[in-house]
Amino acid sequence: MTTQPPSTKLLVHGATLLTVDPQRPDPFVGWFAVGTDGRLTAVEAGEPSAEQLAGAADTLDATGTIIGPGFVSAHSHLFTSGSRGLGMDETLYGWIEAMLRYVMPATPADMYWCTRHGAQDFLRNGITTAYDFTDGGLQFDKTIASFGDRLPSLERQDAQLRAKLDAGLRSLHSVMLAQGDVPRADALAHVEDTVKAAADADPALLLGVAVSGAVQWAPTPDTAALETEVMREHGLVNQAHFLETAEMLELQRSKFAWYAESGALSPQLVFGHFIQTTPEIIATAAAAGCAMSWQPMSNGRLASGVAAIPEMRAAGMRIGMGLDDQSCTDVSDPWNNMRTGIAMVRAQYKDPLAAPVGDVLVMHTRGGAEALGVDDRVGSLRVGRFADFCVVDPRRPDTGPVWDAVGTYVLACSLRNLRSVWVGGEPVAHGADLADPQAAEVESQVHERLARIAADLGR
CATH class of the missing domain: 3.20.20.140 (Metal-dependent hydrolases)
Incomplete structure (x- = not known):
């Protein structure tokens, strides 16, 4: 008997969500699911069921964080x-x-x-x-x-x-x-x-x-x-x-x-x-x-x-x-x-x-x-859009009590609170570290090539 792979490749739960969806109020504590095509298949308030968690290929417990769209x-x-x-x-x-x-x-x-x-x-x-x-x-x-x-x-x-x-x-x-x-x-x-x-x-x-x-x-x-x-x-x-x-x-x-x-x-x-x-x-x-x-x-x-x-x-x-x-x-x-x-x-x-x-x-x-003209694909956490999102932790470093999640996210958080970045439900950065195995080579190439140009210009 052939087992079908899960249709949900990632389920994220426990975070305060800033969906910027014009059809629903932000913020709320909720969860979302990402399909195998990298698009959001569900965005809901509350907690996912045990069955939904079990049916996902991978899960991310983001309790205590604030998640907004990329x-x-x-x-x-x-x-x-x-x-x-x-x-x-x-x-x-x-x-x-x-x-x-x-x-x-x-x-x-x-x-x-x-x-x-x-x-x-x-x-x-x-x-x-x-x-x-x-x-x-x-x-x-x-x-x-x-x-x-x-x-x-x-x-x-x-x-x-x-x-x-x-x-x-x-x-x-x-x-x-x-x-x-x-x-x-x-x-x-x-x-x-x-x-x-x-x-x-x-x-x-x-x-x-x-x-x-x-x-x-x-x-x-x-x-x-x-x-x-x-x-x-x-x-x-x-x-x-x-x-x-x-x-x-x-x-x-x-x-x-x-x-x-x-x-x-x-x-x-x-x-x-x-x-x-x-x-x-x-x-x-x-x-x-x-x-x-x-x-x-x-x-x-x-x-x-x-x-x-x-x-x-x-x-x-x-x-x-x-x-x-x-x-x-x-x-x-x-x-x-x-x-x-x-x-x-x-x-x-x-x-x-x-x-x-x-x-x-x-x-x-x-x-x-x-x-x-691309809001049908990116820019918000809505079903059908790509699962591009930022996981922000207002406690690392601590910004104090979160009285209003939008206010904390925009006014009190910064790159230092950015825990991870995801594109299409795949992690691309954890803190300052990129998932791309060529990231260090990119940096070396830029330094070497611009040093050559500066030398050619007599700088």
Whole structure:
């Protein structure tokens, strides 16, 4: 007689759950089950039955902990993981120049290891899904805020895709399109090649290919028209760095019309940063269904400003949160990112309700997934979503009595309380230790390769 393997590969019980499920109140003490496909098959209050426990291939007694969904970084640049601490007293364009000094000479193989370093850094810190802006090898000229007339390197972008997959991080793989005066046929062929290169990737990890919007740095409306065409042709999300810095402000704002006139304004368009807005720009973007990604740690570090989060929420915009460049957020800590955002907005508006704690937790989880159009797969602990979650112990080190689990989780806990991180019901990190057997090699490769680049540059 053949015995069927258990349909539940993992059952977690005893924890206080922060599901961020809009259909049920958080928090509650409960349990959840993970199927063999890595998705949640049950999320319930109370304790599982003895039969349910016995029917699971593995169990995790998480009594005394708080479990939340894996964080979503709705705006990330993983390739910068080896470039932290640079441009420390610069605004955006000066920092870009300082960071790219060590990135531009990198080979595709160098970019692979730097990106994998960034991906494993995210996983270690509880970030299980990232919108990743890849580097296409385009040189940025800060004097004219432009990337010049070039096609990005497909080989370079593909190396970064493979790195995320090998690390086990879920991602949207975002690529920059041709910049400047490049023949339209060549630009569209590059997109076709990019989509084809990603076709064989594991769909459980690669949540989609996306566009890295570049109108903020474009010399003509042709960039907006190309991005819109690609969005429609391939059904891609487009996240545009837009209105991030106060430099060249009126020129930046004038380019919002390029997106509007091209027809790009839609639920597929996400504005990254979106700080130097006007009431009219917010109203127009919200009415079209556009989303926004908020990077408070980066915005503070680069002196970019404080986004008008209350006005955008009031207008109905979907808002996610991101860790941005690991070299301008420096420590990829989603708890610090949430607390920084709460403090910046409350101080700006002199109102604690301008950034409610529970709402900010949603922004860094389900809200990011909603902004990117992937909330059917990630961002919350709901049946059918992937079982990506963080196990946080408020007693190690002790944060005191837990009066409100949401308040303790967001305001009092941090990376030091993060006991383990799970992706698809599989452990990927225990404390600072990664499950990936190649984790140490990744670190060695990054140090050796960047040391070679620095030596070649005479540093």
